[in-house]
Amino acid sequence: MNWKPILSSMRPYAPGRSIAEVKRTYGLQEVHKLASNENPYGTSPAVAEYLRSCADQFEMYPDVYTSGLRADLANYHEVDPNELIISNGSDEMVTIISRALLQPGANTVMASVTFPQYAHNAKVEGAEIRQVEMLDNGDHNLEGFLQVADEQTAIIWVCNPNNPTGNFLPSQTIKDFLDRAPKTALIVLDEAYFEYVTSSEQEDAMRWIHDYDNLLVSRTFSKAYGLASFRIGYAVANEGIIQELNKVRNPFNCNTLALGAAEVALADQQFLKDCVTKNETERTRYVAYAKENQLAIYPSETNFVLIEVPVDANEACEILLQHGYIVRSGNLLGTPGFVRVTIGTEQQNTGFFKAFDQLLTNK
Incomplete structure:
Protein backbone atom coordinates (compact mmCIF):
# COMPACT_ATOMS: atom_id res chain seq x y z
CA MET A 1 0.00 0.00 0.00
CA SER A 44 -22.76 17.41 37.14
CA PRO A 45 -25.37 15.12 38.72
CA ALA A 46 -27.79 16.62 36.22
CA VAL A 47 -25.88 14.84 33.44
CA ALA A 48 -26.54 11.43 35.00
CA GLU A 49 -30.23 12.31 35.27
CA TYR A 50 -30.27 13.38 31.63
CA LEU A 51 -28.69 10.10 30.52
CA ARG A 52 -31.24 8.07 32.49
CA SER A 53 -34.01 9.85 30.60
CA CYS A 54 -32.57 9.08 27.15
CA ALA A 55 -34.01 5.81 25.94
CA ASP A 56 -35.27 6.27 22.40
CA GLN A 57 -34.50 7.50 18.88
CA PHE A 58 -31.04 5.96 18.88
CA GLU A 59 -31.63 4.96 15.26
CA MET A 60 -31.49 8.61 14.16
CA TYR A 61 -28.42 10.57 13.18
CA PRO A 62 -27.38 13.41 15.49
CA ASP A 63 -28.10 17.02 14.59
CA VAL A 64 -25.44 17.83 12.00
CA TYR A 65 -25.70 21.53 12.91
CA THR A 66 -25.40 20.83 16.68
CA SER A 67 -28.13 23.45 17.00
CA GLY A 68 -29.01 23.04 20.68
CA LEU A 69 -25.49 23.14 22.10
CA ARG A 70 -24.46 25.77 19.59
CA ALA A 71 -27.29 28.06 20.71
CA ASP A 72 -26.50 27.52 24.39
CA LEU A 73 -22.80 28.23 23.88
CA ALA A 74 -23.54 31.29 21.76
CA ASN A 75 -25.76 32.65 24.50
CA TYR A 76 -23.24 31.79 27.24
CA HIS A 77 -20.28 33.38 25.45
CA GLU A 78 -22.31 36.19 23.87
CA VAL A 79 -21.26 35.36 20.30
CA ASP A 80 -23.19 34.60 17.12
CA PRO A 81 -23.97 30.90 16.60
CA ASN A 82 -22.22 31.15 13.21
CA GLU A 83 -19.02 32.02 15.06
CA LEU A 84 -18.92 28.59 16.72
CA ILE A 85 -17.68 25.17 15.62
CA ILE A 86 -18.17 22.03 17.70
CA SER A 87 -15.85 19.04 17.49
CA ASN A 88 -15.31 15.52 18.76
CA GLY A 89 -13.04 16.71 21.55
CA SER A 90 -10.09 19.11 21.28
CA ASP A 91 -8.13 16.47 19.38
CA GLU A 92 -10.52 16.64 16.45
CA MET A 93 -10.46 20.44 16.59
CA VAL A 94 -6.69 20.34 16.10
CA THR A 95 -7.15 17.91 13.21
CA ILE A 96 -9.82 20.07 11.54
CA ILE A 97 -7.68 23.20 11.78
CA SER A 98 -4.57 21.39 10.54
CA ARG A 99 -6.38 19.72 7.67
CA ALA A 100 -7.80 23.05 6.52
CA LEU A 101 -4.58 25.07 6.67
CA LEU A 102 -1.48 22.89 6.63
CA GLN A 103 0.21 21.46 3.54
CA PRO A 104 3.70 21.02 2.08
CA GLY A 105 5.34 24.43 1.79
CA ALA A 106 3.49 25.82 4.80
CA ASN A 107 4.86 25.94 8.34
CA THR A 108 3.37 26.00 11.81
CA VAL A 109 4.81 27.52 15.01
CA MET A 110 4.48 26.15 18.52
CA ALA A 111 6.32 25.80 21.83
CA SER A 112 8.96 23.08 22.18
CA VAL A 113 7.00 21.50 25.03
CA THR A 114 3.25 21.66 24.50
CA PHE A 115 0.23 19.60 23.44
CA PRO A 116 1.74 16.97 21.10
CA GLN A 117 -1.20 16.79 18.69
CA TYR A 118 -0.16 20.11 17.13
CA ALA A 119 3.08 18.60 15.79
CA HIS A 120 1.50 15.21 15.11
CA ASN A 121 -1.10 16.67 12.74
CA ALA A 122 1.44 18.93 11.07
CA LYS A 123 3.59 15.90 10.23
CA VAL A 124 0.62 14.10 8.69
CA GLU A 125 -0.18 17.14 6.51
CA GLY A 126 3.44 17.54 5.39
CA ALA A 127 3.96 21.00 6.90
CA GLU A 128 7.18 22.28 8.43
CA ILE A 129 7.17 22.38 12.23
CA ARG A 130 8.93 25.28 13.92
CA GLN A 131 9.27 24.66 17.64
CA VAL A 132 10.46 27.47 19.89
CA GLU A 133 12.24 26.63 23.14
CA MET A 134 10.35 27.58 26.29
CA LEU A 135 11.62 30.32 28.56
CA ASP A 136 13.47 29.23 31.70
CA ASN A 137 10.29 29.50 33.78
CA GLY A 138 8.33 27.29 31.37
CA ASP A 139 6.40 30.08 29.63
CA HIS A 140 5.87 30.22 25.88
CA ASN A 141 8.57 32.37 24.25
CA LEU A 142 6.17 34.51 22.27
CA GLU A 143 8.97 36.81 21.12
CA GLY A 144 10.64 33.74 19.69
CA PHE A 145 7.38 32.84 17.94
CA LEU A 146 7.44 36.20 16.16
CA GLN A 147 11.05 35.73 15.10
CA VAL A 148 10.47 32.39 13.36
CA ALA A 149 7.05 33.17 11.81
CA ASP A 150 6.96 34.30 8.17
CA GLU A 151 4.58 34.57 5.20
CA GLN A 152 4.34 30.77 4.96
CA THR A 153 3.27 30.38 8.59
CA ALA A 154 -0.25 29.00 8.46
CA ILE A 155 -0.93 28.33 12.16
CA ILE A 156 0.56 29.55 15.43
CA TRP A 157 -0.45 27.45 18.44
CA VAL A 158 -0.62 29.11 21.86
CA CYS A 159 -1.64 26.66 24.57
CA ASN A 160 -2.73 28.71 27.59
CA PRO A 161 -2.47 27.38 30.22
CA ASN A 162 0.08 25.11 28.65
CA ASN A 163 -0.06 21.34 28.72
CA PRO A 164 2.07 19.70 30.16
CA THR A 165 3.67 22.49 32.21
CA GLY A 166 0.52 24.25 33.49
CA ASN A 167 2.04 27.68 32.85
CA PHE A 168 -0.36 30.58 32.33
CA LEU A 169 0.27 33.71 30.27
CA PRO A 170 -1.66 36.84 31.35
CA SER A 171 -4.26 38.07 28.90
CA GLN A 172 -2.43 41.32 28.27
CA THR A 173 0.66 39.35 27.22
CA ILE A 174 -1.47 37.40 24.75
CA LYS A 175 -3.06 40.56 23.35
CA ASP A 176 0.34 42.21 22.92
CA PHE A 177 1.41 39.16 20.94
CA LEU A 178 -1.75 39.22 18.80
CA ASP A 179 -1.09 42.87 17.95
CA ARG A 180 2.29 41.90 16.47
CA ALA A 181 1.59 38.44 15.04
CA PRO A 182 1.36 38.01 11.25
CA LYS A 183 -2.19 38.60 10.06
CA THR A 184 -1.85 35.85 7.45
CA ALA A 185 -1.49 33.15 10.15
CA LEU A 186 -4.33 31.69 12.18
CA ILE A 187 -3.55 32.17 15.86
CA VAL A 188 -5.06 29.26 17.80
CA LEU A 189 -5.45 30.03 21.49
CA ASP A 190 -6.01 26.61 23.04
CA GLU A 191 -7.75 27.16 26.38
CA ALA A 192 -8.61 23.58 27.36
CA TYR A 193 -7.95 24.46 31.02
CA PHE A 194 -9.50 27.95 30.95
CA GLU A 195 -12.05 27.19 33.67
CA TYR A 196 -9.36 26.21 36.17
CA VAL A 197 -7.49 29.51 35.99
CA THR A 198 -7.92 31.62 39.12
CA SER A 199 -5.47 34.39 38.20
CA SER A 200 -6.91 37.90 38.14
CA GLU A 201 -4.89 38.47 34.95
CA GLN A 202 -7.17 36.29 32.84
CA GLU A 203 -9.80 37.83 30.57
CA ASP A 204 -12.33 35.98 28.43
CA ALA A 205 -10.47 35.71 25.13
CA MET A 206 -13.65 34.76 23.29
CA ARG A 207 -14.59 38.42 23.52
CA TRP A 208 -11.57 39.28 21.33
CA ILE A 209 -12.56 37.59 18.08
CA HIS A 210 -14.00 40.80 16.64
CA ASP A 211 -10.76 42.64 17.41
CA TYR A 212 -8.50 40.01 15.82
CA ASP A 213 -9.74 38.53 12.53
CA ASN A 214 -7.12 35.75 12.64
CA LEU A 215 -7.86 34.51 16.18
CA LEU A 216 -9.53 31.23 17.10
CA VAL A 217 -10.17 30.33 20.76
CA SER A 218 -10.64 26.65 21.56
CA ARG A 219 -12.11 25.06 24.70
CA THR A 220 -13.42 21.69 25.81
CA PHE A 221 -15.94 19.90 27.99
CA SER A 222 -13.40 17.16 28.78
CA LYS A 223 -11.63 18.81 31.70
CA ALA A 224 -13.47 20.99 34.22
CA TYR A 225 -16.90 19.87 33.03
CA GLY A 226 -15.90 16.24 33.53
CA LEU A 227 -17.17 14.95 30.17
CA ALA A 228 -13.95 13.42 28.80
CA SER A 229 -15.68 10.22 27.69
CA PHE A 230 -18.19 12.16 25.59
CA ARG A 231 -15.57 14.03 23.50
CA ILE A 232 -16.99 17.51 23.01
CA GLY A 233 -14.76 20.43 22.13
CA TYR A 234 -15.63 23.77 20.58
CA ALA A 235 -14.07 26.93 19.25
CA VAL A 236 -15.03 30.52 18.54
CA ALA A 237 -13.70 32.65 15.68
CA ASN A 238 -15.05 35.08 13.11
CA GLU A 239 -17.70 33.64 10.79
CA GLY A 240 -15.37 33.46 7.79
CA ILE A 241 -12.92 31.19 9.63
CA ILE A 242 -15.71 28.96 10.91
CA GLN A 243 -17.15 28.58 7.40
CA GLU A 244 -13.81 27.35 6.06
CA LEU A 245 -13.28 24.92 8.94
CA ASN A 246 -16.77 23.48 8.49
CA LYS A 247 -15.78 22.46 4.95
CA VAL A 248 -13.40 19.83 6.38
CA ARG A 249 -15.38 18.91 9.51
CA ASN A 250 -16.96 15.50 9.19
CA PRO A 251 -20.78 15.54 9.25
CA PHE A 252 -22.35 14.07 12.38
CA ASN A 253 -18.98 14.35 14.15
CA CYS A 254 -20.60 14.61 17.60
CA ASN A 255 -23.09 12.06 18.85
CA THR A 256 -26.53 12.88 20.21
CA LEU A 257 -25.90 11.80 23.80
CA ALA A 258 -22.68 13.80 23.98
CA LEU A 259 -24.30 16.96 22.67
CA GLY A 260 -27.15 16.66 25.16
CA ALA A 261 -24.78 15.94 28.04
CA ALA A 262 -22.76 19.04 27.19
CA GLU A 263 -25.90 21.19 27.17
CA VAL A 264 -26.81 19.93 30.65
CA ALA A 265 -23.28 20.34 31.99
CA LEU A 266 -23.02 23.89 30.65
CA ALA A 267 -26.22 24.81 32.48
CA ASP A 268 -24.86 23.66 35.85
CA GLN A 269 -22.29 26.39 36.45
Whole structure:
Protein backbone atom coordinates (compact mmCIF):
# COMPACT_ATOMS: atom_id res chain seq x y z
CA MET A 1 0.00 0.00 0.00
CA ASN A 2 1.14 3.53 -0.72
CA TRP A 3 1.19 5.01 2.76
CA LYS A 4 2.34 8.56 3.27
CA PRO A 5 6.14 8.32 3.73
CA ILE A 6 6.02 10.40 6.91
CA LEU A 7 4.05 7.64 8.68
CA SER A 8 7.16 5.45 8.81
CA SER A 9 8.72 7.88 11.28
CA MET A 10 5.60 8.25 13.44
CA ARG A 11 4.07 6.22 16.22
CA PRO A 12 0.43 5.90 17.29
CA TYR A 13 -0.63 7.70 20.46
CA ALA A 14 0.54 5.76 23.50
CA PRO A 15 -2.16 5.84 26.20
CA GLY A 16 -1.35 5.46 29.87
CA ARG A 17 -2.07 2.24 31.69
CA SER A 18 -5.63 1.62 32.79
CA ILE A 19 -6.78 1.16 36.39
CA ALA A 20 -7.83 -2.43 35.65
CA GLU A 21 -4.43 -3.26 34.15
CA VAL A 22 -2.52 -1.80 37.09
CA LYS A 23 -4.71 -3.69 39.56
CA ARG A 24 -3.99 -6.98 37.75
CA THR A 25 -0.27 -6.35 37.35
CA TYR A 26 0.47 -5.32 40.93
CA GLY A 27 -2.28 -7.15 42.77
CA LEU A 28 -3.77 -3.94 44.10
CA GLN A 29 -7.32 -3.43 45.33
CA GLU A 30 -7.28 0.35 44.98
CA VAL A 31 -5.71 2.35 42.16
CA HIS A 32 -5.98 6.07 41.42
CA LYS A 33 -5.52 7.41 37.88
CA LEU A 34 -3.83 10.80 38.07
CA ALA A 35 -2.39 10.78 34.56
CA SER A 36 -4.95 12.25 32.15
CA ASN A 37 -6.09 15.50 33.80
CA GLU A 38 -9.65 14.27 34.27
CA ASN A 39 -12.00 15.87 36.77
CA PRO A 40 -11.78 13.73 39.96
CA TYR A 41 -15.20 15.01 41.05
CA GLY A 42 -16.92 13.57 37.99
CA THR A 43 -19.56 15.61 36.20
CA SER A 44 -22.76 17.41 37.14
CA PRO A 45 -25.37 15.12 38.72
CA ALA A 46 -27.79 16.62 36.22
CA VAL A 47 -25.88 14.84 33.44
CA ALA A 48 -26.54 11.43 35.00
CA GLU A 49 -30.23 12.31 35.27
CA TYR A 50 -30.27 13.38 31.63
CA LEU A 51 -28.69 10.10 30.52
CA ARG A 52 -31.24 8.07 32.49
CA SER A 53 -34.01 9.85 30.60
CA CYS A 54 -32.57 9.08 27.15
CA ALA A 55 -34.01 5.81 25.94
CA ASP A 56 -35.27 6.27 22.40
CA GLN A 57 -34.50 7.50 18.88
CA PHE A 58 -31.04 5.96 18.88
CA GLU A 59 -31.63 4.96 15.26
CA MET A 60 -31.49 8.61 14.16
CA TYR A 61 -28.42 10.57 13.18
CA PRO A 62 -27.38 13.41 15.49
CA ASP A 63 -28.10 17.02 14.59
CA VAL A 64 -25.44 17.83 12.00
CA TYR A 65 -25.70 21.53 12.91
CA THR A 66 -25.40 20.83 16.68
CA SER A 67 -28.13 23.45 17.00
CA GLY A 68 -29.01 23.04 20.68
CA LEU A 69 -25.49 23.14 22.10
CA ARG A 70 -24.46 25.77 19.59
CA ALA A 71 -27.29 28.06 20.71
CA ASP A 72 -26.50 27.52 24.39
CA LEU A 73 -22.80 28.23 23.88
CA ALA A 74 -23.54 31.29 21.76
CA ASN A 75 -25.76 32.65 24.50
CA TYR A 76 -23.24 31.79 27.24
CA HIS A 77 -20.28 33.38 25.45
CA GLU A 78 -22.31 36.19 23.87
CA VAL A 79 -21.26 35.36 20.30
CA ASP A 80 -23.19 34.60 17.12
CA PRO A 81 -23.97 30.90 16.60
CA ASN A 82 -22.22 31.15 13.21
CA GLU A 83 -19.02 32.02 15.06
CA LEU A 84 -18.92 28.59 16.72
CA ILE A 85 -17.68 25.17 15.62
CA ILE A 86 -18.17 22.03 17.70
CA SER A 87 -15.85 19.04 17.49
CA ASN A 88 -15.31 15.52 18.76
CA GLY A 89 -13.04 16.71 21.55
CA SER A 90 -10.09 19.11 21.28
CA ASP A 91 -8.13 16.47 19.38
CA GLU A 92 -10.52 16.64 16.45
CA MET A 93 -10.46 20.44 16.59
CA VAL A 94 -6.69 20.34 16.10
CA THR A 95 -7.15 17.91 13.21
CA ILE A 96 -9.82 20.07 11.54
CA ILE A 97 -7.68 23.20 11.78
CA SER A 98 -4.57 21.39 10.54
CA ARG A 99 -6.38 19.72 7.67
CA ALA A 100 -7.80 23.05 6.52
CA LEU A 101 -4.58 25.07 6.67
CA LEU A 102 -1.48 22.89 6.63
CA GLN A 103 0.21 21.46 3.54
CA PRO A 104 3.70 21.02 2.08
CA GLY A 105 5.34 24.43 1.79
CA ALA A 106 3.49 25.82 4.80
CA ASN A 107 4.86 25.94 8.34
CA THR A 108 3.37 26.00 11.81
CA VAL A 109 4.81 27.52 15.01
CA MET A 110 4.48 26.15 18.52
CA ALA A 111 6.32 25.80 21.83
CA SER A 112 8.96 23.08 22.18
CA VAL A 113 7.00 21.50 25.03
CA THR A 114 3.25 21.66 24.50
CA PHE A 115 0.23 19.60 23.44
CA PRO A 116 1.74 16.97 21.10
CA GLN A 117 -1.20 16.79 18.69
CA TYR A 118 -0.16 20.11 17.13
CA ALA A 119 3.08 18.60 15.79
CA HIS A 120 1.50 15.21 15.11
CA ASN A 121 -1.10 16.67 12.74
CA ALA A 122 1.44 18.93 11.07
CA LYS A 123 3.59 15.90 10.23
CA VAL A 124 0.62 14.10 8.69
CA GLU A 125 -0.18 17.14 6.51
CA GLY A 126 3.44 17.54 5.39
CA ALA A 127 3.96 21.00 6.90
CA GLU A 128 7.18 22.28 8.43
CA ILE A 129 7.17 22.38 12.23
CA ARG A 130 8.93 25.28 13.92
CA GLN A 131 9.27 24.66 17.64
CA VAL A 132 10.46 27.47 19.89
CA GLU A 133 12.24 26.63 23.14
CA MET A 134 10.35 27.58 26.29
CA LEU A 135 11.62 30.32 28.56
CA ASP A 136 13.47 29.23 31.70
CA ASN A 137 10.29 29.50 33.78
CA GLY A 138 8.33 27.29 31.37
CA ASP A 139 6.40 30.08 29.63
CA HIS A 140 5.87 30.22 25.88
CA ASN A 141 8.57 32.37 24.25
CA LEU A 142 6.17 34.51 22.27
CA GLU A 143 8.97 36.81 21.12
CA GLY A 144 10.64 33.74 19.69
CA PHE A 145 7.38 32.84 17.94
CA LEU A 146 7.44 36.20 16.16
CA GLN A 147 11.05 35.73 15.10
CA VAL A 148 10.47 32.39 13.36
CA ALA A 149 7.05 33.17 11.81
CA ASP A 150 6.96 34.30 8.17
CA GLU A 151 4.58 34.57 5.20
CA GLN A 152 4.34 30.77 4.96
CA THR A 153 3.27 30.38 8.59
CA ALA A 154 -0.25 29.00 8.46
CA ILE A 155 -0.93 28.33 12.16
CA ILE A 156 0.56 29.55 15.43
CA TRP A 157 -0.45 27.45 18.44
CA VAL A 158 -0.62 29.11 21.86
CA CYS A 159 -1.64 26.66 24.57
CA ASN A 160 -2.73 28.71 27.59
CA PRO A 161 -2.47 27.38 30.22
CA ASN A 162 0.08 25.11 28.65
CA ASN A 163 -0.06 21.34 28.72
CA PRO A 164 2.07 19.70 30.16
CA THR A 165 3.67 22.49 32.21
CA GLY A 166 0.52 24.25 33.49
CA ASN A 167 2.04 27.68 32.85
CA PHE A 168 -0.36 30.58 32.33
CA LEU A 169 0.27 33.71 30.27
CA PRO A 170 -1.66 36.84 31.35
CA SER A 171 -4.26 38.07 28.90
CA GLN A 172 -2.43 41.32 28.27
CA THR A 173 0.66 39.35 27.22
CA ILE A 174 -1.47 37.40 24.75
CA LYS A 175 -3.06 40.56 23.35
CA ASP A 176 0.34 42.21 22.92
CA PHE A 177 1.41 39.16 20.94
CA LEU A 178 -1.75 39.22 18.80
CA ASP A 179 -1.09 42.87 17.95
CA ARG A 180 2.29 41.90 16.47
CA ALA A 181 1.59 38.44 15.04
CA PRO A 182 1.36 38.01 11.25
CA LYS A 183 -2.19 38.60 10.06
CA THR A 184 -1.85 35.85 7.45
CA ALA A 185 -1.49 33.15 10.15
CA LEU A 186 -4.33 31.69 12.18
CA ILE A 187 -3.55 32.17 15.86
CA VAL A 188 -5.06 29.26 17.80
CA LEU A 189 -5.45 30.03 21.49
CA ASP A 190 -6.01 26.61 23.04
CA GLU A 191 -7.75 27.16 26.38
CA ALA A 192 -8.61 23.58 27.36
CA TYR A 193 -7.95 24.46 31.02
CA PHE A 194 -9.50 27.95 30.95
CA GLU A 195 -12.05 27.19 33.67
CA TYR A 196 -9.36 26.21 36.17
CA VAL A 197 -7.49 29.51 35.99
CA THR A 198 -7.92 31.62 39.12
CA SER A 199 -5.47 34.39 38.20
CA SER A 200 -6.91 37.90 38.14
CA GLU A 201 -4.89 38.47 34.95
CA GLN A 202 -7.17 36.29 32.84
CA GLU A 203 -9.80 37.83 30.57
CA ASP A 204 -12.33 35.98 28.43
CA ALA A 205 -10.47 35.71 25.13
CA MET A 206 -13.65 34.76 23.29
CA ARG A 207 -14.59 38.42 23.52
CA TRP A 208 -11.57 39.28 21.33
CA ILE A 209 -12.56 37.59 18.08
CA HIS A 210 -14.00 40.80 16.64
CA ASP A 211 -10.76 42.64 17.41
CA TYR A 212 -8.50 40.01 15.82
CA ASP A 213 -9.74 38.53 12.53
CA ASN A 214 -7.12 35.75 12.64
CA LEU A 215 -7.86 34.51 16.18
CA LEU A 216 -9.53 31.23 17.10
CA VAL A 217 -10.17 30.33 20.76
CA SER A 218 -10.64 26.65 21.56
CA ARG A 219 -12.11 25.06 24.70
CA THR A 220 -13.42 21.69 25.81
CA PHE A 221 -15.94 19.90 27.99
CA SER A 222 -13.40 17.16 28.78
CA LYS A 223 -11.63 18.81 31.70
CA ALA A 224 -13.47 20.99 34.22
CA TYR A 225 -16.90 19.87 33.03
CA GLY A 226 -15.90 16.24 33.53
CA LEU A 227 -17.17 14.95 30.17
CA ALA A 228 -13.95 13.42 28.80
CA SER A 229 -15.68 10.22 27.69
CA PHE A 230 -18.19 12.16 25.59
CA ARG A 231 -15.57 14.03 23.50
CA ILE A 232 -16.99 17.51 23.01
CA GLY A 233 -14.76 20.43 22.13
CA TYR A 234 -15.63 23.77 20.58
CA ALA A 235 -14.07 26.93 19.25
CA VAL A 236 -15.03 30.52 18.54
CA ALA A 237 -13.70 32.65 15.68
CA ASN A 238 -15.05 35.08 13.11
CA GLU A 239 -17.70 33.64 10.79
CA GLY A 240 -15.37 33.46 7.79
CA ILE A 241 -12.92 31.19 9.63
CA ILE A 242 -15.71 28.96 10.91
CA GLN A 243 -17.15 28.58 7.40
CA GLU A 244 -13.81 27.35 6.06
CA LEU A 245 -13.28 24.92 8.94
CA ASN A 246 -16.77 23.48 8.49
CA LYS A 247 -15.78 22.46 4.95
CA VAL A 248 -13.40 19.83 6.38
CA ARG A 249 -15.38 18.91 9.51
CA ASN A 250 -16.96 15.50 9.19
CA PRO A 251 -20.78 15.54 9.25
CA PHE A 252 -22.35 14.07 12.38
CA ASN A 253 -18.98 14.35 14.15
CA CYS A 254 -20.60 14.61 17.60
CA ASN A 255 -23.09 12.06 18.85
CA THR A 256 -26.53 12.88 20.21
CA LEU A 257 -25.90 11.80 23.80
CA ALA A 258 -22.68 13.80 23.98
CA LEU A 259 -24.30 16.96 22.67
CA GLY A 260 -27.15 16.66 25.16
CA ALA A 261 -24.78 15.94 28.04
CA ALA A 262 -22.76 19.04 27.19
CA GLU A 263 -25.90 21.19 27.17
CA VAL A 264 -26.81 19.93 30.65
CA ALA A 265 -23.28 20.34 31.99
CA LEU A 266 -23.02 23.89 30.65
CA ALA A 267 -26.22 24.81 32.48
CA ASP A 268 -24.86 23.66 35.85
CA GLN A 269 -22.29 26.39 36.45
CA GLN A 270 -22.45 25.91 40.23
CA PHE A 271 -21.03 22.39 39.93
CA LEU A 272 -18.23 23.80 37.79
CA LYS A 273 -17.43 26.53 40.32
CA ASP A 274 -17.34 24.00 43.16
CA CYS A 275 -14.86 21.83 41.25
CA VAL A 276 -12.62 24.81 40.50
CA THR A 277 -12.62 25.87 44.17
CA LYS A 278 -11.68 22.38 45.35
CA ASN A 279 -8.99 22.14 42.69
CA GLU A 280 -7.43 25.44 43.75
CA THR A 281 -7.32 24.32 47.38
CA GLU A 282 -5.62 21.05 46.48
CA ARG A 283 -3.26 22.75 44.03
CA THR A 284 -1.79 24.80 46.86
CA ARG A 285 -1.04 21.55 48.72
CA TYR A 286 1.16 20.39 45.85
CA VAL A 287 3.05 23.68 45.86
CA ALA A 288 3.55 23.40 49.61
CA TYR A 289 4.67 19.76 49.33
CA ALA A 290 7.21 20.65 46.63
CA LYS A 291 8.57 23.55 48.67
CA GLU A 292 8.80 21.42 51.83
CA ASN A 293 10.82 18.78 49.99
CA GLN A 294 12.87 21.20 47.87
CA LEU A 295 11.41 19.96 44.61
CA ALA A 296 10.96 22.09 41.52
CA ILE A 297 7.38 22.53 40.40
CA TYR A 298 6.03 24.51 37.46
CA PRO A 299 3.56 27.33 38.30
CA SER A 300 0.27 25.69 37.34
CA GLU A 301 -3.11 27.31 36.68
CA THR A 302 -4.66 23.97 35.71
CA ASN A 303 -5.87 20.75 37.34
CA PHE A 304 -2.42 19.17 37.11
CA VAL A 305 1.14 19.88 38.20
CA LEU A 306 4.51 19.09 36.70
CA ILE A 307 6.68 18.20 39.66
CA GLU A 308 10.33 17.20 39.91
CA VAL A 309 11.22 13.63 40.88
CA PRO A 310 14.50 12.58 42.57
CA VAL A 311 15.01 9.64 40.18
CA ASP A 312 14.44 8.98 36.48
CA ALA A 313 10.87 9.91 35.60
CA ASN A 314 10.04 6.46 34.22
CA GLU A 315 11.41 4.83 37.37
CA ALA A 316 9.39 7.23 39.51
CA CYS A 317 6.22 6.33 37.60
CA GLU A 318 6.91 2.64 38.16
CA ILE A 319 7.35 3.09 41.91
CA LEU A 320 4.19 5.19 42.13
CA LEU A 321 2.32 2.53 40.16
CA GLN A 322 3.33 -0.04 42.75
CA HIS A 323 1.63 2.16 45.34
CA GLY A 324 -1.51 2.52 43.23
CA TYR A 325 -0.97 5.90 41.56
CA ILE A 326 -0.90 6.30 37.78
CA VAL A 327 0.90 9.47 36.64
CA ARG A 328 2.54 10.61 33.40
CA SER A 329 6.30 10.44 32.90
CA GLY A 330 8.00 13.64 31.85
CA ASN A 331 10.23 11.55 29.59
CA LEU A 332 7.22 11.20 27.29
CA LEU A 333 6.33 14.89 27.49
CA GLY A 334 9.69 16.51 26.80
CA THR A 335 10.28 17.30 30.48
CA PRO A 336 12.69 14.64 31.81
CA GLY A 337 13.18 14.70 35.56
CA PHE A 338 9.50 15.55 36.14
CA VAL A 339 6.16 13.75 36.30
CA ARG A 340 2.79 15.24 35.46
CA VAL A 341 0.20 14.58 38.15
CA THR A 342 -3.53 15.28 37.91
CA ILE A 343 -4.71 17.08 41.04
CA GLY A 344 -7.11 14.63 42.67
CA THR A 345 -9.45 14.83 45.63
CA GLU A 346 -8.15 15.61 49.10
CA GLN A 347 -8.00 11.90 49.93
CA GLN A 348 -6.28 10.99 46.66
CA ASN A 349 -3.67 13.70 47.07
CA THR A 350 -2.92 12.73 50.67
CA GLY A 351 -2.30 9.18 49.51
CA PHE A 352 -0.19 10.38 46.61
CA PHE A 353 2.07 12.40 48.89
CA LYS A 354 2.64 9.31 51.03
CA ALA A 355 3.54 7.32 47.93
CA PHE A 356 5.83 10.11 46.71
CA ASP A 357 7.58 10.05 50.10
CA GLN A 358 8.91 6.64 49.07
CA LEU A 359 10.75 8.26 46.18
CA LEU A 360 12.37 10.71 48.57
CA THR A 361 13.31 7.96 51.03
CA ASN A 362 14.91 5.77 48.35
CA LYS A 363 16.78 8.44 46.44
